[in-house]
Every structure is written in C-alpha cells, then in structure tokens.
Amino acid sequence: MEDRIRIRQLAEHAGSDVVLCGWVRQRRSSGSKLHFMQIDDGTGRVQVVVKKGNVPDEQLEAAGKVPFESTVIIRGSVKEDARQLGGIEVAATEFQVLSAAVGEFPIGKKEHGVGFLMDNRHLWLRSRRPQAALRIRAEVIRACREHLDGRGFTNVDAPIFNSSAAEGTATLFPVEYFGETIYLSQTGQLHMEAAAQALGDVYCFGPTFRAEKSKTRRHLTEFWMLEPEMAFADLNEAMDVMESMIGSVVERTLTNCRPELDALERDIAKLEACMPPYPRISYSDALERLKGTDAEIPWGEDFGAPQEDAVSAGFDKPILVHRFPTAIKAFYMKPDPDQPEVVLGCDMIAPEGYGEIIGGGERASDLAYLEHKIAEEGLPKEAYEWYLDLRRYGANPTAGFGMGLERVVAWMGDLGHVREAAPFARTMSRTFP
Ligand code: 4AD
Ligand code: MG
Numbered sequence: 001m002e003d004r005i006r007i008r009q010l011a012e013h014a015g016s017d018v019v020l021c022g023w024v025r026q027r028r029s030s031g032s033k034l035h036f037m038q039i040d041d042g043t044g045r046v047q048v049v050v051k052k053g054n055v056p057d058e059q060l061e062a063a064g065k066v067p068f069e070s071t072v073i074i075r076g077s078v079k080e081d082a083r084q085l086g087g088i089e090v091a092a093t094e095f096q097v098l099s100a101a102v103g104e105f106p107i108g109k110k111e112h113g114v115g116f117l118m119d120n121r122h123l124w125l126r127s128r129r130p131q132a133a134l135r136i137r138a139e140v141i142r143a144c145r146e147h148l149d150g151r152g153f154t155n156v157d158a159p160i161f162n163s164s165a166a167e168g169t170a171t172l173f174p175v176e177y178f179g180e181t182i183y184l185s186q187t188g189q190l191h192m193e194a195a196a197q198a199l200g201d202v203y204c205f206g207p208t209f210r211a212e213k214s215k216t217r218r219h220l221t222e223f224w225m226l227e228p229e230m231a232f233a234d235l236n237e238a239m240d241v242m243e244s245m246i247g248s249v250v251e252r253t254l255t256n257c258r259p260e261l262d263a264l265e266r267d268i269a270k271l272e273a274c275m276p277p278y279p280r281i282s283y284s285d286a287l288e289r290l291k292g293t294d295a296e297i298p299w300g301e302d303f304g305a306p307q308e309d310a311v312s313a314g315f316d317k318p319i320l321v322h323r324f325p326t327a328i329k330a331f332y333m334k335p336d337p338d339q340p341e342v343v344l345g346c347d348m349i350a351p352e353g354y355g356e357i358i359g360g361g362e363r364a365s366d367l368a369y370l371e372h373k374i375a376e377e378g379l380p381k382e383a384y385e386w387y388l389d390l391r392r393y394g395a396n397p398t399a400g401f402g403m404g405l406e407r408v409v410a411w412m413g414d415l416g417h418v419r420e421a422a423p424f425a426r427t428m429s430r431t432f433p
Helices: 007-013 057-065 114-119 128-149 189-199 235-256 258-263 268-272 283-290 305-312 367-376 381-392 405-413
Strands: 017-029 034-040 045-051 071-080 088-099 174-177 180-184 201-209 222-231 280-282 319-322 339-343 345-350 355-362 398-404
Touching: 007 017, 007 045, 007 088, 017 045, 017 088, 034 057, 045 057, 057 088, 128 201, 128 235, 128 258, 128 405, 189 201, 189 222, 189 381, 189 398, 222 235, 222 405, 235 258, 235 268, 235 319, 235 345, 235 355, 235 398, 235 405, 258 405, 280 283, 283 305, 283 319, 305 319, 305 345, 305 355, 345 405, 355 405, 367 381, 398 405
Parallel strands: 045 088, 280 319
Antiparallel strands: 017 034, 017 071, 034 045, 071 088, 174 180, 201 222, 222 398, 319 345, 345 355, 355 398
C-alpha cells in the first residue's frame, strides 16, 4: 500500500500524517465518543486514538465495536507521548475496517492450556510470547550464518531424501519413493564431508528428521540443524568453532533482542554469564562428578537427560564434554589414538537444564576402520560406498558438528520446551496445524 508506514518505524515520523495497517489486538472505550486500540502490524504495536470530531461519525461507531483481530487501515497523525508504548500514539483521522473478524478470537486474555495453544498455533503466533521467540530464532540464525560466513565458510546445502542413515537406523523416517524405501535426512554431515573435500570449510543449514519416540521438552521429530564441516581440522578446532559461534549467538541475542528477552521475562544475568571460554571436560571426568549422585552411571553408558543436567549444574555456562566411549557413538567418529576405547567426539551442554545443543567431533578417516564399523553395525555397505569413496580419494582429517537450532533458541529465550522455538513444531503427537 502506498505511503504505508510500519509501526516499527513510527517514531521516525513524529509530527507527520501516516497510514497504518494492522490487527486490532486490544480495545477499550471511554463512552461512545472516544476509543483506544492497540494496533499490531507484526513489526510492533501502537496505541491509536479514535475520537469524535476527528473522524466521520460512522467510522467512530465502527471503531467502538470492531472485534479483536479485525484488520484495519488507519490514517492519522503521529504524536510523541512518553506514557505510551514506544513513546508514540496515533490520533486517527480515518478509521476503516478492511476485514471484520468473524466471532470471538479463540485466544483471549484468560490462561489457556498449552495443548489448546498448540492446537491454535496458527493464531497463537500473533501473541507476544511467540512473536518474541520467533524473532530470537531469526537472530540466532543470522548470528550463526554471519559468524561462519565471516570466517570464510561456504554454505552448501544437503539433501533431505536419502538412501543411508548416519545417526542409527532406529530413528529413520521411511519414505515411499517410486517403489523403493528411502529416508528423510537425520543429518547433513556425510554430505558436508564430501563438500568439505571440494570447498574446505563448509556448512549446511536445514531441516532434519528423527523418528524419536521421546516426549521430552528437548525432542522434536523435525528440527533445524546447522552443520559446519572443516577439512584438515581436529577435535580441538571443532570445539573452538562451537565455542566462538555460540559465544556470538549469546552476544548478539543480548544486544539485538533485548525487547524480546524482556517480553519473555528471561533472566538476563544468566545469559550474560555465558560468554566463552567454556569448560572442557572428558566423559570420564564427568562420570567422576556424577559419583554419589542420583545420576551416577557405570563407565560405558551413554548420557541421558539426568546425566546432562547433573554435570552441567556445576557450571553457569555451556560446557564441552569430549571423549565418549567408542561403543555408544556413531560409526563415523574417530577413536582417540591414545585410548581407542573413546572417540574424539564432543557434545556441548547448555546451562539451565537445556541439555545437549551441539554434537560433533573428528571423523574417522581410515578406510579399513570405517568398513569394519559399517559391517559391525550391520549397515548396508552399498548405501555407504559413496561415503567410503571420500576415504579412497584423498582421505584427510575432517571435523565438524551439528547445532540443534530449536534447543539453542529455547535456551536463549528460556522457553522451557523446544516446541515454542519452532514456528510450527512437529512432535510424536503433532503434525498440525
Ligand atoms: O548429536 P546429533 O545426533 O549429531 C549429529 O547428527 C551429527 N551428525 C552432527 C554433525 O556432526 N554434523 O545431533 C546434533 C544436535 C544435537 O546436539 C541436538 O542439539 C539436536 O541436533 N537434536 C535435536 N533437536 C531437537 N529434537 C531432536 N529430536 C534432536 N536430535 C538432535
Ligand atoms: Mg548427540
């Protein structure tokens, strides 16, 4: 629309006449001659005053009964008013209803259960909390991309339809593909290893899928993963990049998303404590810390949420746990030459109970070792021949990692559950709306 001003930019137009479009989020009247409403156009909210004498009478009447979430077009003058939201108020000279909402908006002021809100996610998105969470998500994505792009990484994307598994066959989603069974991608890593041999430092960023039968606050069936892969890098370099990238995510979220963090009532001090460096501890050291607690496990067992929480509780920032037992980790991880019972892999665990946000490490580069692992895990060798080619033609040390976007966003905003970090979360029990 010609001359339309976005609410975010209103302050720059103080003293001028503008045209605004938006939805009526709140309304109250002082008799029949004065109506106040909160208009939101997605970029911000502003109070609009519709007063008798300033607008034609039929528009005044319409303003007194316009239902919530109706779409309106307003012409008016922008006034500075320190008491109002954003220090601005608009005095309407024209008030038009473009589309009156049909009936009562399902999401009101009263407390709704999260099931109801998720069923109405397409409408719930308009509320302040989802708005803030999704803006933080966009900032986290920008921070990661700019961090990697600024260090010379090339963004190369990975396919979603695949004929092989990389993260275990138990969590594959099969897809009927022209009479054959293939799978939705669990990770872009194997393809990024190929891309790293062509382009050096690369990353992919896209949706990944896990048929995980876990109903926890950390698990989605569809989530976005950012996966850097670096030719000629080792575990330590991978940990350095994880650390600096998450450091820049924290810093940029604090700098650029302050209104959103405030809307979510996020404890800022806890996030401010999360600047690098991050403690690096081995799996074996972590087990020592668990001794005598409820989360104690014997050497060789994998971490679950109780172990992640108990280990990270001793720190007020993310930690890097490295050198997990070889037997519990993926086939592609490189055993530590000094102690082959552990791999050169690493998880980053976020504080405040947000769990594992990154998994990665150094890749096995030895052809014979990988052939042995693929056979040992009973994986179909044909499906991995192309991956083994990467070791046949110029095997090199490679390291990388995958960051779960929704887990990082949930932690940034202290959202409590990953479902609020995705625009339309997909879980075991939800593929709607
Ligand atoms: O630890 P994961 O399984 O590692 C990989 O997939 C590697 N191939 C990545 C790589 O090295 N390029 O997954 C990586 C991250 C986890 O740390 C977690 O943050 C997130 O992806 N993640 C999930 N997030 C939400 N729901 C799930 N079901 C997730 N599974 C993993
Ligand atoms: Mg992992």
